[in-house]
Each structure stands twice: as C-alpha cells, then as structure tokens.
Amino acid sequence: MKPRISMVALGVKDLDQSIKFYRDGLQLPMMDSPPEVAFFNLNGTWLGLSKREDMAKDAGVNAEGNGYSGFNLAHNVSSQKEVLDVLDQAIKAGAILVKKPQKADWGGFHGYFKDLDGHLWEIAHNPFVWFGPKD
Template identity: 40%
Template sequence: MGQRVSLITLAVKDVQASARFYDALGWQRATGPDDPEEVVAYNLIGQTLGLYSKAMLAADLGIPEDAIGGFSGMTLSHNVRTKEEVAPLLELAVTAGGRILKPAGDIFWGGHIGYFCDPDGHVWEVAFNPFSPLAEDGAFRWGGYGAEA
C-alpha cells in the first residue's frame, strides 16, 4: 500500500450547510454539476476534502450512526487505479492487524470501495473512482488528472 492519503471525507449532518461554510472560507468546490447533492468536494494540495452525509456514510459502512464508539464520522481514503486492487488491499489491512468493516463492492456513484479500520479504530476507505484517475505518481485529485495536469 502506497504511503499517501488521497481523499479526506468529513461526515456532516447537513452537506449543503457545511459546504456553505467552506465556500465562505473562500474554498472552491471541485464538485461538478452532475454530482449528487450528498457529495461536495474541494481539491487541496495533494488531496481532496470531501463532505458527505453522516447518515449515508454510516449506511455505506452498514452501521447505525452511533454504533461504533468513537466513530467521528471521518474516513481516510486510499485511492487505487483499478477496482481489482481494492479487495487485496483490504486483505493486506487484515494481515497487518486491521479489521474489514465492509468488503469490496460497487457503490451507487459508480466506483468500487471497501472499508477497514486500523488497530486503533481509525476508518479507512480503499476506493477505485473511475471518474478521478490517479496521476502517474499516484496523486489523487477530484475529477482526476487529464491533459491539463
């Protein structure tokens, strides 16, 4: 597993209210016009910060919002180049002492994801996002790296 964090997801009660806060800070949304209202993204230097409904994130994990003691509603994401890379990285996490929270599988927005937690309970997502291809060096950017990168 490469040493990087691709996408920082903050689970929030009201995505659009939180987005207005970040907009007011002067951040520019990376979210396109066809993206679901449940997802707002901001490209950072080397990462993307995503805002996502806390209820939907808990549902993605298959847990009630209050089921995991200490679950803050934040996940760290490691993005990969192909959907076939997701499951082996989840298994690697288990081998290293982690625990799978949700096995690899397709998700409503067109990607392929799985979740694990480290021995301290920090939640990680391993994700293939066909709409955000990684740069040659593995860097992630919402919307991917195209000819303009």
C-alpha cells in the same frame, strides 16, 4: 507564497505497533522521523502518527472517544483489483474489515477497514476520475 504541506495526523495507542502496521503491513514509505512520531509519504501529503494521549493533550481535549467521529480516510487506487489487494494487505496486517469490497452507489468500487486504533479507511477505485499523481 511559500508552498504548504498538508498532513493527516492520527493519534494511536501503541506507536510501535502502528508503525509496523503502516510500514510493514501496508508498505507505506516511512520518512525519517523523530522517535516520538512517525511520518509516511502519501504522494502529495503526509501521514503522521503520534501517541493518542500526546495529541489529545496538545489539543486540550480528552483522549477517550468512541463511535463514528465524522471522519474517515479515503485511499484511491487505480483498479478494482488494487482495492482487493490493499484491503487484503490491511487485513493481513491486523486491520478489521468493516465493509466488504463491492460496487459503490456512486458507480465505483470500494471497501472499508479499521486500523489498529479504529481509524476508518475507505479503499476505493473511481473509474470516472483519477486522484493520483499525474505521470
């Protein structure tokens, strides 16, 4: 069986602004991308950005939506300090802090922000399991 690539795709209102947020603000490594999309390497998966209207049209659904969609992204880091650093980076790049960094009920440390389009991100440190690449 050929390997498969998983990708998280986000529909955004302003592609150029979102590219700046993820590339310059969060310093995610941007891959070569056609002009109508942007791809970022996330150590084992990809983040893809496209215009919200284009993605909605492709899926055959309405582009408008609000509230919690039952979906958020989680980014696991190696320390509590890194949780603070990533959240600070996101806020400086224009994100909105949703939940201040704090001890989590499950024993870790985390906080939440919304990106420029309201996509919810959890930044977390789990001291019990490392989710990142193996050295």
